[in-house]
Amino acid sequence: MSAVNKRNPLLDAYLRNLVANPLWTKAATAATLQFSQDALASAIAGARPRPGKAAPLHEKALAKVSADMVSVKMAVAGALVFAPLNHALGIFLARLLATRGKTGTRAKVEGILANNLIAAPINTVAYLASIAIINGARSVDGVLALVQRGFFGMLKMTWMISPVAMVIAQKAIPPELWPLFFNFVGFVIGTYMSARVKKARLAAARAKKDPKDPKAFDV
Template identity: 50%
Template structure:
């Protein structure tokens, strides 16, 4: 790209080529942070108000749902999600490098869903358990067991579609930003959806308690 039409993309791809793991870690950490913040805002989560005499900046951050959970999600993206994806997807790409036949493409999709996706899903759920307050191995394991098949089922639906599009239309050097965009969109949607379900469940619980008290 001597005269790139999109200089920011060209600069990003250059950093990705020179420092792949660092660039992916910064990108994933940032996107995980934004997913949490956007998900909370879209779902209209109640704001945890700081003390009345807190600095204006802290009050502004609180109203925007920029809190420690968002910071922890950024740390997860930087230290867990990005390195894990970097090495797993890297191994997958090496295994199928130079293979462009239909059988190889199908095999790559199957390998991604049966080998890569389960590991990423387990790591994601375990990390969420810790971020949400799990303090024992049993709590983490139970969280993974409870959510594994729900998450992996969605992954098995969306991942083949995204990978097929990438194989047919996206140059290999653009796969990382393409999959980042897909994961960010889906992650933000599911983040907001889960929060909305929690709010609805809490509202129903409160309403039920009010009815019981009236009786």
Template identity: 45%
Template structure:
């Protein structure tokens, strides 16, 4: 008598997320990215050692709580960036690559897809991310943005090239398929927090240097 293995049970919350992802991929990705970008900004603010926003003594209790948690307008701007820019851009670029190689399973096609993702898609996403992050963190000119790109572009790209293939290998080898998307989101959240923290430190160093130069000129 043959027996059929019962399907593995997954969390109802995860099941609902995967169902939403299948039915409404762009909307689900946009909401997910928005939330993760918000949390990433708050965490990076703490890690970089940025000062908490000042609030008046007579401000409401919630305002003091937000200030203590270092939740400032930048976090909301990063959430908006995630929803309106990052998620749609990633969805479009990855979708184009998938359409270009749809139905192609040869080794050459797999290598071509990998190269296109790493040499075209990843640089675009990194450049856009660094540009918007620089602006949100205080860049006020094209030169400020260019300095941020120069300081972080290749480092971010190198980490992307190293982590993305490794992430896929780990997911495919050790995780159930339904856990791939959450796992990839977690890895991207960690790497994004790291680079946002680095950018904040670079920005603070640039501001400190500019302030010091200005003081020296006055003397």
């Protein structure tokens, strides 16, 4: 066991659970990260929830940490959609690459390509479709419209960052810490994109309310 694990019993316990109960551990992690990501993005974008005096108690409690029911729904999506999907794709890609029997640099390149050409597009569609439903889309056309608008922009960002993150992981991060590293990378990307969306919505609302407000164009 590495010295890092010996110094960090919580990390050691997390990694043990990740091996013993991978899907449950990934689901709990995804739920926590999605909730935190949405709340942090709201704070960054200046879109903190402001429930009224008559708002339910749970809304007031969530607002204290810059969260709302969207944050809760994102946590549910993380646990029930994103985590199982990532888990299944990870198993599929591992088996696919194992059948090729490649090692060394070529295997690493194939791993990066497989992740970007297979896993990334599927995860992007699942994420955007979930966002659409959580934010009120109730028809297939409504969901598809949001997916089409955001697909290539989000995928392009993934293609830019994912290979760099993969190379860093392969060269500098112990394999047992890869899940935490990639969770961190995903959290940063997700927070950035969510903050941009929230800021754009806030600007659109301001423009609709007061077209002369200079902040309406500050995106």
